[in-house]
Amino acid sequence: MGELDEEPDEWPDALFRLANALHSRFLAQGELGDIQEALPLLEEAIDKVDEGSWPGPLIAGHIGRCLVDRFTATGGREDLVTASRVIEAELTAAGDGDIDPEDLGTGAADGALDRAVALPRRVLDDPGEAPNGPER
Numbered sequence: 001m002g003e004l005d006e007e008p009d010e011w012p013d014a015l016f017r018l019a020n021a022l023h024s025r026f027l028a029q030g031e032l033g034d035i036q037e038a039l040p041l042l043e044e045a046i047d048k049v050d051e052g053s054w055p056g057p058l059i060a061g062h063i064g065r066c067l068v069d070r071f072t073a074t075g076g077r078e079d080l081v082t083a084s085r086v087i088e089a090e091l092t093a094a095g096d097g098d099i100d101p102e103d104l105g106t107g108a109a110d111g112a113l114d115r116a117v118a119l120p121r122r123v124l125d126d127p128g129e130a131p132n133g134p135e136r
Contacts, residue, residue, distance in 0.1 A: 015045035016059055023066050035070050042066065046086075052093030060090035 022038035025031065046059040067083035070076065 012045040012048045012055060012059065015041045015048070016055070016062070019045065019066075020062065023062070023069070027069065030073070032070070032073060035066055035073070039063065039066055039070075046090070052090065052095060056090050057094050060087045063087075 019038040019041035022034045022041070026034035026038065042059055042063045046056055046063065049056045049059070064083035064087045067079040067086075071079040071083075
C-alpha cells in the first residue's frame with residue numbers, strides 16, 4: 001500500500017475506512033476507546049469534503065451511527081442531539097441532489113437517510129429505541 005499525499009482526494013475515504021474498522025471493533029469487543037478514536041477520524045473526514053457533496057452524507061450518517069452506539073454504551077444523551085444535528089446539517093447542505101443507492105453500499109437506499117435522521121430523534125424520545133437499549 002502506498003503512502004498518501006499531504007492533501008489527496010483519498011484522505012476522506014482512508015479516514016472513513018479506518019474509523020469504520022474502529023467502529024466495527026467497538027461493536028465486536030465493546031471497547032469504548034475504539035469509538036472514541038473513530039469519531040475524530042470521521043469528523044476530520046467530513047471536514048475534508050465539500051459540504052453537501054458525496055461522500056459527506058455517508059460520513060455524517062456514520063458519525064450519527066457511532067454516536068447512537070456510544071449513547072447505547074454510556075447513556076450520554078448529548079450524543080443523540082449531536083447525531084441528529086450532524087446528519088441534518090449535511091443533508092440540508094446536500095439539498096435535493098441525487099444520491100445513488102449503490103453509493104450507500106446497501107443497494108436498497110430508499111429511506112435510508114431518513115431513517116438515519118429519525119433514529120437519534122426516536123431514541124431521545126424513548127431510550128428503549130436504541131439498538132440494544134441503553135446500557136447504563
